[in-house]
Amino acid sequence: MIWQLDLFLLLFVIICALAAINVRDLLSAAIILGAYSFFMCMLWAEMGAVDVAFTEATVSAGVGTVLFVAAVFKTVRRSKD
């Protein structure tokens, strides 16, 4: 575990989390959530939890994002907050 890299990734994770809940376009929010999951997975790989990272990359960053995007396409893209 390299703590500089760790902190750097954690910073990105938090930025992505804040962006995902603050951006008004829901499609962007879904994609930023995918990026959030991906940074999270890099963080975990870096912390030694390769199995968790692998699962997160396939499940949350992959299929989860597709699910969110599909749902946003089916509903509405704009959000008031």
Next chain:
Amino acid sequence: MTHQFPALIIVVPLLAALATPLVGWKNGRLCYYWAVFTMALVCFFAIGLLRSVILNGPISYHQGGWAPPWGIEYYVDYLNAFMLPIIAVISLIVIIYSKHSINRELGGRQMPTYTLILLMITGLMGIVVTGDLFNVFVFLEIASLSCYGLIASGQDGAPLATFRYIIMGTIGASCYLLGVGYLYIVTGSLNLADVSQLIPPLYHSRVVLSAGVLMLVGISLKMALFPLHTWLPNAYAYAPSSVSALIAPLFTKVAAYLMIRVMFTLFRPDFFTTIIPATTILSWLAVTAMMIGSFYAIAQDSLKKMLCYSVVAQIGYIALGIALANKAGLIGALLHILNEAFTKGCVFLVVGAIIYQTGDCTIDHFKNLFRRMPYTMGAFTIGVFSMIGIPPTCGFFSKLSLLMGCIVDHHWVFVAVLLISTILNVIYFFRVIKVASFEEPEADYGRKAPYDQVRMEEVPLSMRIPIMLMAAGILLTGIFSSTIAKTILIHIVPAGF
């Protein structure tokens, strides 16, 4: 063969649930018979386990042959053995009942519905039977997810109510998971029995304190204890009627079971009574829940909504019994779990029957219902008696035990609240009975002698018999309540009470 029952009781409904799409491939109606058959089998396992525990003591089952604390252990002692038949019998009765009701309310969607129902029962059984803290979380989520799916298939506001339930339920499960994680940090184990042996020296560590609080909050959310109950009334009211008859008696009660497990098995009872004053807070929340739930119930127009608030109030009774942390209180809580399962099952089935016959369940439209549906309303009256606590029913004995628990510890405020909430129960239920039996039809009904022309319009036999069975269950558990308390419940009470 009995030693395999703890695994079978989970594997059989799980397998049956996932085989349901294959069974219903050509004809969706077969799913009903499949579900009934499965639940009959599960009932057999559950009662077999209860018998075996009474005769031979607790059973420990090592999943995959790995000994605890490394492997997952399924552990059945008196408390589990008491809960399992309740879940199995209630769900068998409700599934028998559900044939026509699901046909009418959900159209041709029997296959997914029965799949979800069986999965939910798997989850509930799993929560009860497992002896592994993380496994509890997994089964809790299986049960909750299928519960979300079932509720969302209801009418009107069901999707919005489900969404709120999903959000709240996830917060609850995550809190529980965090608590387990904290315990894992200090003990390095996830086995319930193992952890409970390892933590007593660490009781004053902040990690263990926060673990206890987090787990308690998470479980209270799933249990819908007073300030965290807001998701419950809408979710249960909008669900299809046989679904609400299944989840209202079982889900919150299983969460109550989990609370008993955490408070009295995982931690020693003195942890929550002296080291952190959780029981004091819990008991005040419980009495508030009793009052608030009853007041809201009085204000409702719809019988189903009223019963949902009544669930909130009754959860207060159970939580009060747990929080009293003495022998009479705990036995009262356990008896109340048994009583509530049958009573809520009975009244929710009756609501389903009324909706089936008349199309809605607004209390003001119940005129002449006693004449039109005498058997159903007779069962309803027994349910109401049990809810109020009139002697031959089980409700009387559980309330008596709770009162004893309050008196032993000199909690006079709680005694007063118990009595007042009983009066409130009388008020809101007798409104229903008054409308249904004593009120004459309105003048513009267009009949001169309306009472003679009211025809009997009972529900089909496959709905009437389950309702009668539930009513019989209320009476039988009442009559045999002292036997149940002597043979099973007395062994559940932890040492030191």
Next chain:
Amino acid sequence: MLRSRYQDIIAQTIVRIMVPFVQIYALYVLAHGHYSPGGGFQGGVILAASLVLIFLVYGYENALERLKLATAGRLCSLGVLIYAGIGFLCLLLGGNFLDYSRLAPIFQVSLPRARSLGILGIETGVALAVMAAMYSIIMDIVNSDTGNGESHAAGHEIENGETSSDGK
């Protein structure tokens, strides 16, 4: 909306090249799961992802031609039946549920080898179930304005949570 609007020759060619490799990788992840990261669940998800890729680029109908939703539902049940069948086999041979060492006499192999094979069998079942469930969820959500897709989707969703919890 996601249907056949973004048909693009470059994307189609690339996906045509990629899909077999993605599927082979999924099979590797599945088969090598007990030595390295991965396993039945991840392999199944990657398999489903390859199908979703086809759907995204070639359109909804084209994907349905390859795997119908009804077939996916049955595959899901079949996967779970493989899982539970192995579990029950152990139970019938006198062990506890999922006690793979009891399989040794049947396959004529050593005890550790039997455990390894048992896990592989279980993982295969899980992968099938997860692949089918994930695929039908996504297809149902995408197609939800034409019918009662979502209760169906919810049903499969839970089965999927189910199988993976067994996979633990």
Next chain:
Amino acid sequence: MLELLLSKYNYWLYVILMMIGLYAMLAKRNLVKKLIGMNIFQTAVILFYVSIGVKTGDVTVPILPYGHHHGHEQAINVAHYLNPLPHVLMLTAIVVSIATAGVALAVLILIYRRYRTLEEDEILKINQEAGT
């Protein structure tokens, strides 16, 4: 104080993420935003669990470089490996979180079909108008 902040930064950041998720779940009115908050909340819990398994020093990921079919079984020194148990638990938790998200999204589509909006205040307004 600084020592406490720096040595346990994982735990601090998991709390921050969790609070971000909780804020989104409680304060945002858009239902998709609530769902995204829920997702962040769950990943924060997973981050916490993964942080439990971390060890410093000469340790490596919990994968054995040899299998039993190579014939020789060496003694394994657990001090050289990260603790894999929290990782294994979290596989299930990730699956649970994606399953919850799937169910919730299906429910969201149902809500949208009924109300044609996903803003909570507008939905409540529609409900109120229908009620009166």
